[in-house]
Amino acid sequence: MATDAERAGEAAAVDKQRLDADFTSLYKTHLRDVYSYSYYRVGNHHDAEDLTEQTFLQAYRHFERAQRESKGRPLRPWLIRIAHNLAANYYRDRSRRPQTAIDDADTLVATHTTEALVQDRDDLKRILECVQQLPDDRREALIMRFALGMDNREIARALGRTDGATKVLLHRAIRQLEELVKNAENGSG
Amino acid sequence: MAVGESRVSQSFDIEARLKAALAPIEPPEELSLRMESRLGTLVELAADELEAWELSSLRDPRNWPRAALRPAAAVVVGAGAGAGLVVLRTRRRRHKRRAQAHGALDLAERTLRDVAREALRVFEDAAPRR
Numbered sequence: 001m002a003t004d005a006e007r008a009g010e011a012a013a014v015d016k017q018r019l020d021a022d023f024t025s026l027y028k029t030h031l032r033d034v035y036s037y038s039y040y041r042v043g044n045h046h047d048a049e050d051l052t053e054q055t056f057l058q059a060y061r062h063f064e065r066a067q068r069e070s071k072g073r074p075l076r077p078w079l080i081r082i083a084h085n086l087a088a089n090y091y092r093d094r095s096r097r098p099q100t101a102i103d104d105a106d107t108l109v110a111t112h113t114t115e116a117l118v119q120d121r122d123d124l125k126r127i128l129e130c131v132q133q134l135p136d137d138r139r140e141a142l143i144m145r146f147a148l149g150m151d152n153r154e155i156a157r158a159l160g161r162t163d164g165a166t167k168v169l170l171h172r173a174i175r176q177l178e179e180l181v182k183n184a185e186n187g188s189g
Numbered sequence: 190m191a192v193g194e195s196r197v198s199q200s201f202d203i204e205a206r207l208k209a210a211l212a213p214i215e216p217p218e219e220l221s222l223r224m225e226s227r228l229g230t231l232v233e234l235a236a237d238e239l240e241a242w243e244l245s246s247l248r249d250p251r252n253w254p255r256a257a258l259r260p261a262a263a264v265v266v267g268a269g270a271g272a273g274l275v276v277l278r279t280r281r282r283r284h285k286r287r288a289q290a291h292g293a294l295d296l297a298e299r300t301l302r303d304v305a306r307e308a309l310r311v312f313e314d315a316a317p318r319r
Contacts, residue, residue, distance in 0.1 A: 027228065035216035049220045056224060060231060127210035146204075146211040178203045 023063050027056055030076055033148045034083050040143045041087040051090060055083040077157035080144060084158065130180035138173035145170060279303045 031052070038051035059066070059082055066078050131139055137159065144150045144158060156166040282303055290296035 024228070027224070031216055031221060031224070032213055035220070036213045039214045040211060045217065049217065052216065052220065053224060053227070056228070057231070060228065123206065124210050127206050131207075131210070142207060143211060146207045147213055174203060174207075177207070181203060181206075
């Protein structure tokens with residue numbers, strides 16, 4: 001006959017197995033999202049890999065609590081928020097600035113889909129350079145919307161803002177980018 | 190002119206251009222393999238840690254009284270609550286018993302019978318249903 005301690009141990013083991021299975025599923029579903037976000041934040045594959053790895057390791061440590069508190073809501077905003085905080089530390093600790101667009105636009109073109117390959121290479125590079133000139137919060141909101149396909153509510157949760165504030169942020173980001181692109185095109189034409 | 194018009198229409202299609210520029214990036218294969226291996230190691234470490242914690246918890250004599258005291262304390266608290274309930278229910282019937290009793294001895298007998306009956310009811314209520 002099993003003792004209380006044995007029964008508690010078995011229950012804990014079952015919980016742990018379920019939690020690990022859930023985490024594996026989360027990891028498989030969102031690896032590309034976290035990697036894309038990291039890449040557009042830091043601008044090179046080496047650091048993006050590092051950031052992605054750190055994000056999932058940190059997520060694993062706090063997964064049980066996050067799952068409990070999410071009450072069934074998607075965990076992608078939580079994951080991206082971890083990557084966002086780690087990226088902020090990355091710049092602060094190493095006094096680096098993102099390299100996206102200018103240095104790596106050629107690499108980006110090579111990694112994009114066939115559909116994107118038919119786009120004008122200069123146009124792509126110009127857009128990325130202009131994204132780079134945006135304030136951090138606007139740039140991040142655009143990455144979340146266009147690279148990850150997150151909706152307003154998800155972006156709001158990832159950035160710790162209200163849905164309304166996020167809608168305004170995205171609108172302003174797009175308007176500002178439009179202006180920057182127009183200026184760049186007029187300047188180069 | 191045609192070039193200018195094209196630029197204007199391109200500007201207005203900024204969202205489509207953004208979508209093309211910020212296309213999702215597939216993580217390198219090595220990263221996926223490395224991550225899976227690392228997560229696998231973490232899972233094993235966590236399982237070992239859990240097992241070690243359980244064993245050390247049982248091996249440590251300081252945990253024995255706690256482990257033994259919890260059920261004992263539950264029994265004491267439960268018994269106390271049950272006894273209180275028996276007294277309360279028996280006291281509720283005291284006027285009726287006095288009215289029906291023929292002398293002190295009869296009253297004592299009736300009181301004892303009520304106590305036994307209430308104790309049985311409390312026991313039956315507390316016993317798990319099968």
